[in-house]
Amino acid sequence: MPELPEVETVCRGLARALEGRRLARVQQRRPDLRLPFPPRFAERLTGRQIVAIRRRAKYMLWDFDDGTVLLGHLGMSGRMQIGTGPLPELGPHDHVVFETVDGPHVIYNDHRRFGLMTLDHRDTVAAHRLLSGIGPEPLGNEFNADVLSAALMGRRTPIKAALLDQKVVAGLGNIYVSEALFRAGISPEREAATVAGKRAEKLVPAIRDVLNEAIAAGGSTLRDYVQADGELGYFQHAFKVYDREGDPCPTCAKGVVTRIVQSNRSTYFCPRCQK
Incomplete structure (x- = not known):
């Protein structure tokens, strides 16, 4: 699953391509991803201008000129693919298409369909059930x-x-x-x-x-x-250590990177220099 750096990178790429542009057409090609799309999803976004694209935790937030916020998550395999020119032939896993006026388009592809997209408002999105209770951003001043x-x-x-x-x-x-x-x-x-x-x-x-x-x-x-x-x-x-099981420790050179399982997830570390 994409973590903070991957989602931040995607948001920055989308922001460069889409901020300030107006959506000419939105195609919702199935009724749901991990969760059902909200009613009139495509209709509510068509004609709206994208003001900003930002990240909160592992979520993407697209801010629109009328206060609408698209709250999205890439899930395990979701991809936001930016293109220019005519739309390519769409495949079975291309679930949402955003076309801008005289500009690029974005295709959301997700073959596992663990991602999600929903809509909220800028005044209430911070209290959305997917975001409420999330801790401080690790790159922000509030984290120390x-x-x-x-x-x-x-x-x-x-x-x-x-x-x-x-x-x-x-x-x-x-x-x-x-x-x-x-x-x-x-x-x-x-x-x-x-x-x-x-x-x-x-x-x-x-x-x-x-x-x-x-x-x-x-x-x-x-x-x-x-x-x-x-x-x-x-x-x-x-x-340095992730997926490096059996390699010499890059810090002490005497220990060996070891893999253990914690909460059903792989953990990699050097038992010699991590105490």
Whole structure:
């Protein structure tokens, strides 16, 4: 599933292509994705101007000139594909098409249909059930060691599981939590409450650095993900531990990158230098 860097990269690509443009036509080619489309979905967006495209956690938000907000999620395999010129022949997994006036078009393709699109309003979208209760953005000023420490207080779960909880911090997923914990020298098995304080002071900048580097590389392409312009992400080539089981530790060179399973997800770390 795309994590924060991948969704941020897609949003930035869509923003460059679509912000300020008006939708001439919207095609909704099936009644649902993971959830049903809202009533009159295509009709409500046709003729509207896209004011901004932004991200919250792993969600995309398209702001329109009448206050409507399209709230979307890519799911496991969703792709937003930007094109110019005539529309290509559409395939069975091309579920939504956005055509602009005298500009590019965007095709949403999702062969697993785990993505979603719904509509809300700018005045209420923050309280939408998909967004309410989500924690601070890790790249925002509201996220710091004190905030993270407060969120981890009393938590007896492993720190890896705590960081994947979207109520603790928004948008983190399996890949970038593994990489951030490695950079901070913190074991993914450590009890979350014990990370509060000095360890959190190391972990917060590690999270920021990993995310910023991944965004700069266009995200990570492991299976289905591509950027909105069709380019692959490249951060997977910079992984220190994720999917590197059996490799020498790139920090201490004496330990070996080890894979364990936590909450049915693979975790990669160096048991020698992550404590």
